[in-house]
Amino acid sequence: MSSPPYTAAQLETxxxxxxxxxxxxxxxxxxxxxxRRWQAPLINMAWRYCRDRHRAEELAQEAFVRAWRGLxxxxxxxxxxxxxxxxxxxxxxxxxxxxxxxxxxxxxxxxPASGAQQHDGLAMEQLNESVRRAVLALPLRYREPVxxxxxxxxxxxxxxxxxxxxxxxxxxxxxxxxxLLRRRFPQLGRLQPALVPEAVHNPLEAx
Amino acid sequence: xxxxxxxxxxxxxxxxxxxxxxxxxxxPTSGFLAAVMDRVREEAAAPAPIAFPWKRILPGVVGAAxxxxxxxxxxxxxxxxxxxxxxxAPNAGVAQIHxxxxxxxxxLAAGVALLSWMIxxxxxRRA
Numbered sequence: 001m002s003s004p005p006y007t008a009a010q011l012e013t014x015x016x017x018x019x020x021x022x023x024x025x026x027x028x029x030x031x032x033x034x035x036r037r038w039q040a041p042l043i044n045m046a047w048r049y050c051r052d053r054h055r056a057e058e059l060a061q062e063a064f065v066r067a068w069r070g071l072x073x074x075x076x077x078x079x080x081x082x083x084x085x086x087x088x089x090x091x092x093x094x095x096x097x098x099x100x101x102x103x104x105x106x107x108x109x110x111x112p113a114s115g116a117q118q119h120d121g122l123a124m125e126q127l128n129e130s131v132r133r134a135v136l137a138l139p140l141r142y143r144e145p146v147x148x149x150x151x152x153x154x155x156x157x158x159x160x161x162x163x164x165x166x167x168x169x170x171x172x173x174x175x176x177x178x179x180l181l182r183r184r185f186p187q188l189g190r191l192q193p194a195l196v197p198e199a200v201h202n203p204l205e206a207x
Numbered sequence: 208x209x210x211x212x213x214x215x216x217x218x219x220x221x222x223x224x225x226x227x228x229x230x231x232x233x234x235p236t237s238g239f240l241a242a243v244m245d246r247v248r249e250e251a252a253a254p255a256p257i258a259f260p261w262k263r264i265l266p267g268v269v270g271a272a273x274x275x276x277x278x279x280x281x282x283x284x285x286x287x288x289x290x291x292x293x294x295x296a297p298n299a300g301v302a303q304i305h306x307x308x309x310x311x312x313x314x315l316a317a318g319v320a321l322l323s324w325m326i327x328x329x330x331x332r333r334a
Contacts (some may be wrong), residue, residue: 028251032301040233042326068250085255128226135227150227178220188219200269 016080025072031071035064038081039087042088048147049092051136051192058094078161078178085162089153093144101136127185135177142177263330269322278316285312 015038022030039148046056053101074083134196148159148205149170160167182188 019227028248029244032240032244035240039243040232043235043239045228048230053233055272056233057236059237060235061243061246065246065287070249092281131223131226146227150224150230154224154228178223180218181223182219188222197257 014080017076020080022076023068025071031068034067038061038084039064041081042084045085045088045148046092046152048151049096051132052101055101059092060191061175062095063091064137082161083160086164089148089162093140097140122171127187131181131188134181138177138180142173145173146177149174209276260330264327267323267327271320271327274316274320274323278313278320282313282316286310 015034016034019030019033023034039060043056047053050056050059056130060076063188067084070087074080084120135143138146145159147164149156152158152162156167156170160170163170
């Protein structure tokens with residue numbers, strides 16, 4: 001592997017850049033720092049693609065191995081995380097096309113509890129789960145923008161970079177995906193935002 | 208960094224944002240890091256992949272390409288001329304001679320091309 005061009009200042013300010021430089025210089029064990037730093041985000045990203053913990057770890061492991069193989073191809077103009085997430089998204093997409101995760105069609109996603117029960121916390125949890133399952137049942141072109149938009153904490157630009165598509169295209173697909181979900185779950189429009197239960201914490205906090 | 212996707216999101220979209228925006232975080236299992244590093248070290252220790260044997264294959268490829276070019280330059284015009292001749296003068300005897308000579312030239316070319324291909328395939332299998 002040949003060393004990419006970088007300045008001393010860049011190496012000091014960007015820990016990933018420094019680690020990659022060490023790995024490319026032949027220090028294999030330095031790659032552990034990269035895995036340590038990015039394992040939680042990559043596993044959580046894979047989880048959002050397949051909702052299967054075991055498979056999420058398998059996919060993330062494969063993503064790291066691919067990253068190791070292709071480390072020299074990281075053009076240093078973009079952040080390391082952008083490159084890594086794009087590589088992982090590409091891999092997750094192709095792997096899930098080869099071996100699709102078991103999903104039901106959107107119209108067959110089970111109905112959550114009735115409207116009368118909406119104030120019940122359990123019913124809300126059910127609706128929550130149904131909506132998440134419905135995301136997996138969306139066609140891939142709409143599913144992926146949804147998955148990555150929420151993975152990137154609703155940052156359109158970052159999600160678009162990960163998908164390597166213009167932000168406008170991502171917004172359009174996101175809008176269409178939301179429309180499909182609204183149509184499937186009309187009760188979403190009647191919910192008070194405060195009633196929606198908060199999840200435990202954000203995946204990215206696990207870094 | 209969290210911000211709404213649209214300036215005035217609908218209530219349904221706000222509900223979706225709340226439902227999908229936050230998720231319980233998965234913590235990597237204890238063996239994950241070690242498993243990844245084992246695979247990486249394995250890859251690092253593996254010998255470099257064997258280079259494609261271009262040098263051994265090149266003569267065969269060049270030969271096959273040459274025969275194909277020769278066939279298309281000489282065989283096809285012969286065939287076209289013979290067909291044209293047979294249409295112009297329905298003298299079956301003359302046309303037959305042209306056609307049979309063209310056909311045999313083409314057959315020879317195809318045979319040699321096939322032979323070259325078989326040689327290349329065999330070299331590839333050995334490599």
